[in-house]
Amino acid sequence: MKITSLSLVRGNAAHFALAALILLLPALAQAAPYKRPAEDNLERVLANSRREQVKSVNYALHFTFRKGQDEYAGHAVITADLSTTKMPLSLDWLGKAPDKISVNGEEIKDFKTQTGSLEIPAAHLKPKTEISIEFTNTFSKEGDGIQHVVDPEDKAEYVYTDFEPYHAHELFPCFDQPDLKAHFDLTISAPSEWKAIGNELVDTQKTEGDLQVTRFKTTPLLSTYLFFVGAGPYQEWKDSEGTTPIYIYARKSLARYVDVENIFTTSKKGLRFYSGYFGFAYPFSKFGLLFAPEFGWGGMENPGAIVANERNLFRGPVPKSRRDGRDSLILHEMAHMWFGDLVTMRWWNDLWLNESFATYMATIAQDRALGTSTAWQDFAGGKGWGYWQDQLVTTHPIETEVKDVRTARGNFDGITYAKGGAALEQLHFFVGEDGFQSGVQDYFRQHAFGNAEREDFVGAIAASSHKNLNAWTHAWLQTAGLNRVSAKWACQNGELSSFSLLQEPSSSHTLSPHRTRVGFFHKENGELKLIKSVDAAFSAKATKVSLDAAIPCPDFVYPNLDDKDYALYSIDETSLKNTSLVLGGGVKDPLLRLLVWNTLYQMVRDAQLTPARYFELASAGLSQEDDDNVLANILGKHSQLKDAYHQYLSPQEREQIAPAFETAIWNRVLGADKGSSRQMTFFDFYSKTVQSKSRLADLRTMLEKNTPPAGIELDQDRRWAILLNLARHGDAKASTLVEAESARDPSDSGRRFAYSSRVATPAMDSKKQFWKAVESPEKIPPSTLRMAAEEFHQPDDLKLSEYFVKEYFQRLKKINWKKSDQLVEVYFESLFPRNLCSKTLLVQSQAELKSATNLTPLARRSWLEGNDELARCVKISSHR
Numbered sequence: 001m002k003i004t005s006l007s008l009v010r011g012n013a014a015h016f017a018l019a020a021l022i023l024l025l026p027a028l029a030q031a032a033p034y035k036r037p038a039e040d041n042l043e044r045v046l047a048n049s050r051r052e053q054v055k056s057v058n059y060a061l062h063f064t065f066r067k068g069q070d071e072y073a074g075h076a077v078i079t080a081d082l083s084t085t086k087m088p089l090s091l092d093w094l095g096k097a098p099d100k101i102s103v104n105g106e107e108i109k110d111f112k113t114q115t116g117s118l119e120i121p122a123a124h125l126k127p128k129t130e131i132s133i134e135f136t137n138t139f140s141k142e143g144d145g146i147q148h149v150v151d152p153e154d155k156a157e158y159v160y161t162d163f164e165p166y167h168a169h170e171l172f173p174c175f176d177q178p179d180l181k182a183h184f185d186l187t188i189s190a191p192s193e194w195k196a197i198g199n200e201l202v203d204t205q206k207t208e209g210d211l212q213v214t215r216f217k218t219t220p221l222l223s224t225y226l227f228f229v230g231a232g233p234y235q236e237w238k239d240s241e242g243t244t245p246i247y248i249y250a251r252k253s254l255a256r257y258v259d260v261e262n263i264f265t266t267s268k269k270g271l272r273f274y275s276g277y278f279g280f281a282y283p284f285s286k287f288g289l290l291f292a293p294e295f296g297w298g299g300m301e302n303p304g305a306i307v308a309n310e311r312n313l314f315r316g317p318v319p320k321s322r323r324d325g326r327d328s329l330i331l332h333e334m335a336h337m338w339f340g341d342l343v344t345m346r347w348w349n350d351l352w353l354n355e356s357f358a359t360y361m362a363t364i365a366q367d368r369a370l371g372t373s374t375a376w377q378d379f380a381g382g383k384g385w386g387y388w389q390d391q392l393v394t395t396h397p398i399e400t401e402v403k404d405v406r407t408a409r410g411n412f413d414g415i416t417y418a419k420g421g422a423a424l425e426q427l428h429f430f431v432g433e434d435g436f437q438s439g440v441q442d443y444f445r446q447h448a449f450g451n452a453e454r455e456d457f458v459g460a461i462a463a464s465s466h467k468n469l470n471a472w473t474h475a476w477l478q479t480a481g482l483n484r485v486s487a488k489w490a491c492q493n494g495e496l497s498s499f500s501l502l503q504e505p506s507s508s509h510t511l512s513p514h515r516t517r518v519g520f521f522h523k524e525n526g527e528l529k530l531i532k533s534v535d536a537a538f539s540a541k542a543t544k545v546s547l548d549a550a551i552p553c554p555d556f557v558y559p560n561l562d563d564k565d566y567a568l569y570s571i572d573e574t575s576l577k578n579t580s581l582v583l584g585g586g587v588k589d590p591l592l593r594l595l596v597w598n599t600l601y602q603m604v605r606d607a608q609l610t611p612a613r614y615f616e617l618a619s620a621g622l623s624q625e626d627d628d629n630v631l632a633n634i635l636g637k638h639s640q641l642k643d644a645y646h647q648y649l650s651p652q653e654r655e656q657i658a659p660a661f662e663t664a665i666w667n668r669v670l671g672a673d674k675g676s677s678r679q680m681t682f683f684d685f686y687s688k689t690v691q692s693k694s695r696l697a698d699l700r701t702m703l704e705k706n707t708p709p710a711g712i713e714l715d716q717d718r719r720w721a722i723l724l725n726l727a728r729h730g731d732a733k734a735s736t737l738v739e740a741e742s743a744r745d746p747s748d749s750g751r752r753f754a755y756s757s758r759v760a761t762p763a764m765d766s767k768k769q770f771w772k773a774v775e776s777p778e779k780i781p782p783s784t785l786r787m788a789a790e791e792f793h794q795p796d797d798l799k800l801s802e803y804f805v806k807e808y809f810q811r812l813k814k815i816n817w818k819k820s821d822q823l824v825e826v827y828f829e830s831l832f833p834r835n836l837c838s839k840t841l842l843v844q845s846q847a848e849l850k851s852a853t854n855l856t857p858l859a860r861r862s863w864l865e866g867n868d869e870l871a872r873c874v875k876i877s878s879h880r
């Protein structure tokens with residue numbers, strides 16, 4: 001899976017101690033029968049015991065979809081070998097009670113259902129058991145499981161599934177755990193003008209009445225979370241790489257925006273590269289990408305039918321960074337075809353084996369197979385997510401115990417993806433190219449179509465590289481938190497006389513072994529020239545770095561020059577004085593400039609640098625930076641600069657800074673080459689952040705008269721971005737314009753923008769309306785709910801936010817969190833009134849958390865993280 005929002009889902013972390021306990025629990029042999037709780041959850045203890053009980057699973061599945069219905073019919077025939085028939089068989093199932101169940105040819109009535117499961121009594125079981133289940137069920141309303149979406153533009157209906165980590169059992173009864181891989185025989189009956197899509201190629205097709213019956217070929221062994229069912233009038237495109245057919249699907253109304261040629265090219269290059277690098281031919285019979293309506297993640301790696309977010313279909317010209325982002329997504333999901341799909345983690349504690357790899361390998365593939373020179377810059381940018389997560393009170397080791405699937409859901413986070421990716425970079429660096437690549441190849445050969453654990457992977461790399469990786473495993477995978485590293489140095493007689501690296505212990509009190517490269521720079525004709533770089537390994541609190549040759553006293557030192565290390569490096573006082581020179585283009589290496597940008601932001605968050613000083617440096621940098629990808633990282637989707645602007649400056653400070661800041665950006669729009677990526681990057685940032693009255697009025701006129709600066713096309717997405725910003729600032733004509741725009745753009749993207757614009761409006765009525773609507777979240781499409789919730793609190797509208805504080809906490813303590821993990825994100829990230837940034841709120845929120853009795857581990861973790869971010873903001877504010 002790939003996440004596009006930096007913190008889309010976070011979850012429970014406090015579960016490490018359970019590891020030992022689970023190992024001690026009685027295995028099947030001594031079985032005191034396991035009493036399954038009535039909830040939609042799967043505990044590892046049951047998954048383990050079921051793995052012993054059940055072998056050689058096959059699913060023959062038939063689903064029937066008809067137009068205009070909110071339910072579907074299903075028939076599942078499950079065959080399996082059972083190691084014991086003395087205990088009942090528990091299936092995962094979240095749906096209506098089945099209409100009919102037969103076991104080994106005989107109908108049974110004494111099956112038991114409860115929330116989340118279905119139990120077949122032991123009396124009916126045989127060593128080879130066949131269970132036939134007929135059922136009808138409703139489509140999911142929450143963005144997971146089986147989705148049914150109606151396109152508001154042409155009323156076309158689309159069905160597709162999304163199952164990770166634990167949602168396949170919302171479509172059909174099954175053993176929904178990754179290590180009970182099965183063959184799937186899928187049949188779909190659907191209206192004849194619809195396409196039926198599965199993991200496999202179509203085997204046969206025939207017409208029955210008004211339905212078309214499509215039978216797919218049998219899949220190789222797959223985990224349930226990777227099974228896919230899709231149906232609807234999707235547009236299809238086809239190409240191939242060698243003998244592998246490649247398919248693209250998108251809904252009809254977006255077909256004209258599908259950049260078919262580029263998507264095929266990236267897919268073909270990626271397939272060639274991975275097959276070669278992994279020494280293992282593409283393991284499935286087809287490669288497919290489906291851009292799915294209302295899909296909230298970045299992508300999902302179903303073999304043969306990857307699901308991707310429609311944000312990757314651009315409705316107008318976009319900067320190159322957006323196309324690079326789409327390539328990165330495709331290569332990430334494609335890497336999963338091997339890491340995750342071919343070889344799958346046994347249980348969710350090893351999720352990092354999937355995600356770290358996909359993240360790291362996608363960067364290698366982008367660099368080597370597509371020749372994207374900026375791939376490592378983007379990787380460095382992505383580490384920010386890891387740094388952020390790893391500083392929270394809820395951080396956890398990369399390798400972590402996961403007692404149940406609800407906990408698993410919380411681990412799709414910055415540790416699993418970004419820190420894990422950084423750890424692999426260190427491993428690769430440590431064992432060398434050959435050791436890494438041949439270890440990976442051995443791993444695939446040994447575990448193809450099976451399951452594996454960390455020991456298997458690290459063991460393969462250790463064997464191929466002849467290195468002992470125990471210390472590495474402990475330092476990188478089994479401890480939480482990160483180290484802060486700073487440089488301390490002095491000069492004498494114009495030469496560097498001493499240089500030390502100081503390391504602070506991580507939140508788990510660990511000092512880690514690091515390898516880094518320190519760069520020493522000297523000022524010359526307005527530039528900073530690299531005089532020398534020195535490699536340094538350190539693991540102590542303070543390490544004196546030996547300098548072989550004399551180094552002239554530097555003007556600027558950067559202690560993580562090529563970004564090989566994962567730690568929070570700061571910039572020393574002397575170097576800080578020359579930082580504006582770095583950002584102003586005085587350093588030629590764009591990666592280093594980006595690293596310095598990121599370091600400054602981290603220093604703000606650590607209260608080592610005031611936001612005001614940061615913006616002084618940033619303004620200078622923004623007027624000079626000439627690398628498009630550095631700009632895309634600073635100003636693009638996950639802009640730290642924008643976050644700092646809205647979170648860490650008070651409204652008064654922002655008002656003071658705004659005129660110069662906006663002018664600097666606008667001048668870059670006008671000065672850039674017409675239609676260039678750079679011009680679009682600056683324009684898009686400008687239209688999202690501008691707040692001065694006169695500039696907002698200009699923006700509105702530009703929209704009304706369609707008079708953008710030469711080179712910029714006001715396509716539908718840009719028009720909405722401007723409108724949304726006008727709405728946020730209470731522009732008098734915003735609501736009229738939003739209504740007019742809705743008529744012009746009836747697509748569901750248009751609906752989302754229109755709805756969100758109303759929520760963003762600084763008026764009590766709009767806020768109250770949304771506040772009420774969120775009480776029935778199932779009535780709002782999930783992606784609309786997420787986007788609108790983001791707009792509820794605005795940086796300057798403190799009075800409006802204050803009004804809801806009391807009710808907010810009341811609601812947090814009343815919601816039945818067990819019923820919805822989706823709401824966790826909405827409430828604890830988007831609706832948390834972080835903009836208030838006040839000590840009083842922090843104290844109140846901590847007290848409310850203490851007295852709450854209704855929280856799931858995921859909700860508790862997210863609340864703690866909300867408090868943590870609030871505390872940081874308070875600390876930064878008191879510093880300014």
Ligand SMILES: [Zn+2]
Pocket residue numbers: 001002301332333336354355358
């Ligand atoms: Zn992934």
